Amino acid sequence: MSKKERQQKLLQIIDGNPFVTDRELTRQLKVSIQTIRLDRMELGIPELRERMKQMAEHSYDQVRSLPADEVVGDIVDLQLDRSGISIFEIREEHVFSRNGIARGHYVFAQANSLAVAIINDEIALTASADIRFVRMVRLHEKCIAKAQVRSLAGRNGKAEVDVFTYVGEELVFQGHFIVYRSAIEEYSEGGNRSADRH
Amino acid sequence: MSKKERQQKLLQIIDGNPFVTDRELTRQLKVSIQTIRLDRMELGIPELRERMKQMAEHSYDQVRSLPADEVVGDIVDLQLDRSGISIFEIREEHVFSRNGIARGHYVFAQANSLAVAIINDEIALTASADIRFVRMVRLHEKCIAKAQVRSLAGRNGKAEVDVFTYVGEELVFQGHFIVYRSAIEEYSEGGNRSADRH
DNA sequence: ATATATTTAGAACCAGGTACTAATATGTAG
DNA sequence: CTACATATTAGTACCTGGTTCTAAATATAT
Numbered sequence: 001m002s003k004k005e006r007q008q009k010l011l012q013i014i015d016g017n018p019f020v021t022d023r024e025l026t027r028q029l030k031v032s033i034q035t036i037r038l039d040r041m042e043l044g045i046p047e048l049r050e051r052m053k054q055m056a057e058h059s060y061d062q063v064r065s066l067p068a069d070e071v072v073g074d075i076v077d078l079q080l081d082r083s084g085i086s087i088f089e090i091r092e093e094h095v096f097s098r099n100g101i102a103r104g105h106y107v108f109a110q111a112n113s114l115a116v117a118i119i120n121d122e123i124a125l126t127a128s129a130d131i132r133f134v135r136m137v138r139l140h141e142k143c144i145a146k147a148q149v150r151s152l153a154g155r156n157g158k159a160e161v162d163v164f165t166y167v168g169e170e171l172v173f174q175g176h177f178i179v180y181r182s183a184i185e186e187y188s189e190g191g192n193r194s195a196d197r198h
Numbered sequence: 199m200s201k202k203e204r205q206q207k208l209l210q211i212i213d214g215n216p217f218v219t220d221r222e223l224t225r226q227l228k229v230s231i232q233t234i235r236l237d238r239m240e241l242g243i244p245e246l247r248e249r250m251k252q253m254a255e256h257s258y259d260q261v262r263s264l265p266a267d268e269v270v271g272d273i274v275d276l277q278l279d280r281s282g283i284s285i286f287e288i289r290e291e292h293v294f295s296r297n298g299i300a301r302g303h304y305v306f307a308q309a310n311s312l313a314v315a316i317i318n319d320e321i322a323l324t325a326s327a328d329i330r331f332v333r334m335v336r337l338h339e340k341c342i343a344k345a346q347v348r349s350l351a352g353r354n355g356k357a358e359v360d361v362f363t364y365v366g367e368e369l370v371f372q373g374h375f376i377v378y379r380s381a382i383e384e385y386s387e388g389g390n391r392s393a394d395r396h
Numbered sequence: 397a398t399a400t401a402t403t404t405a406g407a408a409c410c411a412g413g414t415a416c417t418a419a420t421a422t423g424t425a426g
Numbered sequence: 427c428t429a430c431a432t433a434t435t436a437g438t439a440c441c442t443g444g445t446t447c448t449a450a451a452t453a454t455a456t
Contacts (some may be wrong), residue, residue, distance in 0.1 A: 015304075023443080049250075049443065049444075050444095052254040053217075055258060056250040056253035057217070058257065058315075059254070062214065092214055099321065101321075103314075104310050105306055105330060109303035114439075123297065126331055129329050130327075131329070136323055212398085219412070230434065230435050236433085245414080246412065247413070
């Protein structure tokens with residue numbers, strides 16, 4: 001068996017069972033353990049423990065869903081239909097374990113919660129949003145989201161809310177939200193092409 | 199601090215971060231490494247490597263049993279840099295208690311997680327997104343998010359990912375995500391990648 | 397036959413432990 | 427206070443599944 005063939009087979013085996021040790025691979029491929037290791041090097045396949053670690057981290061990060069709270073972040077100031085401020089501190093459970101950077105959806109959730117809370121209506125739901133993560137947010141940083149209502153299209157209409165989130169003086173996130181304020185049934189799925197690209 | 203208190207704390211720490219080594223625990227609990235190990239024995243907590251292995255096996259099993267399983271909020275199919283599918287069932291804790299409608303950020307979080315997971319890179323972060331909540335999602339509905347990579351701008355560039363989320367046949371959400379794939383250092387303030395990992 | 401590539405061998409070292417023995421500190425009952 | 431128990435610390439040997447390095451043996455090509 002040529003080197004290339006063997007490396008192909010090695011890839012297949014590890015793909016089919018990532019929990020295989022080098023020692024097991026020697027038995028399956030009938031070459032020495034050094035050859036197995038050289039092959040792994042060339043193919044850029046990490047050792048068993050590293051493979052397991054990566055799988056574990058990956059699944060762990062995934063499991064971390066949003067908390068049960070209705071609102072993400074503490075709303076510290078709220079003028080209905082006008083503006084609001086919310087504070088949210090990034091804790092362990094909000095970051096990627098690997099690098100301590102906040103998962104985007106938490107930053108979004110804070111802004112979204114605020115944008116919805118600010119609209120003084122029985123039902124307020126986000127219809128669309130255009131958002132930008134300006135810089136990443138790290139563990140223990142405190143996000144201060146400031147929301148401003150830009151337009152209020154009467155009852156049962158859309159409201160536009162801008163949210164800017166800061167860490168200290170630095171802008172980390174900005175979002176333009178279009179929030180429906182309406183009775184439930186009215187929600188349409190038709191041609192509401194609201195999230196127009198700038 | 200009493201033994202019981204310490205063991206409670208140990209449980210908390212490991213629960214909050216299963217990737218912690220005994221050595222790190224000595225620093226946090228201010229006792230010797232032998233004490234940590236005795237505590238782990240008494241509490242039936244396996245060593246770090248065993249914990250990672252179990253997590254890895256668990257997630258691997260889940261990915262393998264993708265078709266029938268009622269997996270909730272989980273990525274059931276993933277082709278790195280290409281496409282992916284995630285399932286998420288809306289439960290009590292995800293809805294507005296008043297009307298049983300899902301908070302937008304959960305639907306967003308599912309899509310965002312998927313968009314980030316699909317990018318096969320050490321660091322992948324959402325840079326910006328343009329999203330639309332097509333119809334609202336109700337309690338107990340099962341959201342199936344399907345992601346497709348639209349473009350991959352080489353290493354350290356942006357990737358574009360489209361995500362469409364369905365309940366049954368109905369489109370409920372769509373999002374266009376721009377995901378950064380890069381080394382951390384590239385972003386501002388040179389950070390501390392892989393923070394406390396040996 | 398000589399140069400080059402490939403494969404194997406072996407030793408030192410590593411992280412993150414287990415398993416075990418032994419010594420020391422702390423408390424508690426008689 | 428002593429005696430005993432419990433809790434804590436220290437230290438050693440050993441384990442797995444590797445990495446890293448040097449060196450030698452074997453194949454293959456020119």
